[in-house]
Amino acid sequence: MNLEGKQQIWKDYQKDIADDRYYYARSCIRQTFFPGSEWAYLDILGNKLGKTVFDDPRHTTCTGIGYHSDVVPVETIMTVVARHFALMTEAGFENITPSCITSFGIYTEILHTWEQHPEWEEKTRDFLWKATKREFKKPKNLAHTSDVIYKFRNEIAAQKKYSLTDVHTGQPLRVVDHIGCHYAKMFPSKGIGGAEFPAVLSGMVNAWGGESIDYPERRHCCGFGFRNYLVMANRGFSVANSKKKFESMQPYEPDFIVTNCPGCAMFLDKWQYTISEMEGTTYGPNGYGIPVLTYEEMAALVLGYDPWEIGLQMHQVSVDPLLEKMGISYDPEAKYKNIRGENIGRPQCPTYLKV
Amino acid sequence: MNFWGFSISEARVIDYDKNDKTLAQIMATEVPSSKLCIGCGGCTATCSAGNLTEFNIRKLQMLAKRGENKELQTQLHKCMLCGKCLLVCPRGVDTRRMIWSMLRFINS
Ligand code: SF4
Ligand code: SF4
Numbered sequence: 001m002n003l004e005g006k007q008q009i010w011k012d013y014q015k016d017i018a019d020d021r022y023y024y025a026r027s028c029i030r031q032t033f034f035p036g037s038e039w040a041y042l043d044i045l046g047n048k049l050g051k052t053v054f055d056d057p058r059h060t061t062c063t064g065i066g067y068h069s070d071v072v073p074v075e076t077i078m079t080v081v082a083r084h085f086a087l088m089t090e091a092g093f094e095n096i097t098p099s100c101i102t103s104f105g106i107y108t109e110i111l112h113t114w115e116q117h118p119e120w121e122e123k124t125r126d127f128l129w130k131a132t133k134r135e136f137k138k139p140k141n142l143a144h145t146s147d148v149i150y151k152f153r154n155e156i157a158a159q160k161k162y163s164l165t166d167v168h169t170g171q172p173l174r175v176v177d178h179i180g181c182h183y184a185k186m187f188p189s190k191g192i193g194g195a196e197f198p199a200v201l202s203g204m205v206n207a208w209g210g211e212s213i214d215y216p217e218r219r220h221c222c223g224f225g226f227r228n229y230l231v232m233a234n235r236g237f238s239v240a241n242s243k244k245k246f247e248s249m250q251p252y253e254p255d256f257i258v259t260n261c262p263g264c265a266m267f268l269d270k271w272q273y274t275i276s277e278m279e280g281t282t283y284g285p286n287g288y289g290i291p292v293l294t295y296e297e298m299a300a301l302v303l304g305y306d307p308w309e310i311g312l313q314m315h316q317v318s319v320d321p322l323l324e325k326m327g328i329s330y331d332p333e334a335k336y337k338n339i340r341g342e343n344i345g346r347p348q349c350p351t352y353l354k355v
Numbered sequence: 356m357n358f359w360g361f362s363i364s365e366a367r368v369i370d371y372d373k374n375d376k377t378l379a380q381i382m383a384t385e386v387p388s389s390k391l392c393i394g395c396g397g398c399t400a401t402c403s404a405g406n407l408t409e410f411n412i413r414k415l416q417m418l419a420k421r422g423e424n425k426e427l428q429t430q431l432h433k434c435m436l437c438g439k440c441l442l443v444c445p446r447g448v449d450t451r452r453m454i455w456s457m458l459r460f461i462n463s
Contacts, residue, residue: 232361233361235359240364240365243363244366278362279363
């Protein structure tokens with residue numbers, strides 16, 4: 001393939017990301033399991049980058065998990081999404097930025113369906129009007145929040161307090177990334193780098209001083225797969241997918257995993273505990289796991305946020321060794337204290353996984 | 356301790372780097388005609404042992420060629436070495452000799 005051809009292909013995998021004025025759509029999973037992540041994102045965008053983001057309390061779940069598990073019909077999810085667009089329109093915004101990869105996939109799929117089948121858009125407008133007396137304009141720009149951070153990665157690098165480097169050796173940290181399947185596998189042209197050349201996270205890693213590792217199973221699913229996990233009999237299949245990824249990345253001795261999907265962050269973090277209990281296997285050095293960060297947490301650490309303020313104590317796999325490597329000063333005593341300084345209690349210790 | 360009510364599923368990926376191909380190599384040298392098999396299943400259809408049990412000679416030789424030898428150990432002894440499969444094979448594979456060669460390998 002000549003250079004012209006490569007450049008042509010790469011062009012297909014670029015996307016327009018709005019500059020400012022984002023309507024924010026929260027993620028059910030992220031705000032439950034990694035609440036500090038969404039807070040950090042809003043704080044970085046608002047206070048570090050000076051952007052306007054509207055965090056709308058009236059916004060609800062997109063029902064994507066129910067839709068992919070065959071319990072929410074397509075008419076329902078389209079109407080729910082139409083309501084989100086109506087809230088965005090009412091608030092005077094045109095750019096929607098979901099925090100969840102599932103929502104991002106849902107919005108992309110629905111907008112695409114309406115483009116191909118305008119009668120479905122008409123039907124949905126009718127449902128929404130009957131149900132809520134609301135009308136909507138379709139978003140001018142749809143970008144995942146990781147796209148937004150990717151867009152401003154150099155601005156963040158300019159303000160960074162810490163680098164993704166090992167302060168003891170001076171070497172860049174070895175980072176393995178995991179891109180949510182619904183980010184670019186359904187509509188490759190909607191994700192930076194598409195499904196084959198995922199660049200949204202590695203772009204951040206490289207910009208902030210780390211080294212991105214292209215491990216063999218990088219593009220493999222984390223195993224969440226909605227009904228794979230929701231039906232207990234299928235969970236063995238779900239965890240097997242994560243295990244395949246861990247086994248593939250372990251030989252590269254990664255310092256941490258970074259993901260852009262809330263579900264993937266949760267599974268890659270918590271399955272390490274499950275696998276350790278079931279098989280006694282841990283994937284990090286000396287009985288520790290491989291820490292899992294969301295890209296917001298990674299950005300926040302680079303910008304010098306307090307690890308406990310962004311909720312890193314909520315992770316199953318301990319991030320303390322990573323903080324030490326990066327030379328981040330933190331108070332170990334404050335790990336299990338809330339914002340008022342009260343003790344929130346320590347989690348029970350796993351049998352094998354060191355925390 | 357597993358208190359989850361499920362366990363980790365085993366991958367069904369055929370990993371040619373990890374699988375033991377010794378048997379496949381021995382079979383190819385000892386019974387060169389085994390390389391002519393087209394997997395039609397004629398041998399399995401005519402096999403008396405396969406009629407009465409889950410024994411499936413076409414499947415077993417395919418597994419052996421992939422280096423997945425686990426199932427062979429529990430199945431191969433069901434063959435009576437009657438040679439009916441030999442008579443129907445459209446490719447002239449010496450199936451009985453092939454089975455004999457697999458059995459020898461497993462028992463050694
Ligand atoms: S030789 Fe074995 S495999 Fe072939 S027909 Fe007889 S019992 Fe079946
Ligand atoms: S009958 Fe012959 S060609 Fe057909 S599967 Fe059996 S050995 Fe192979």
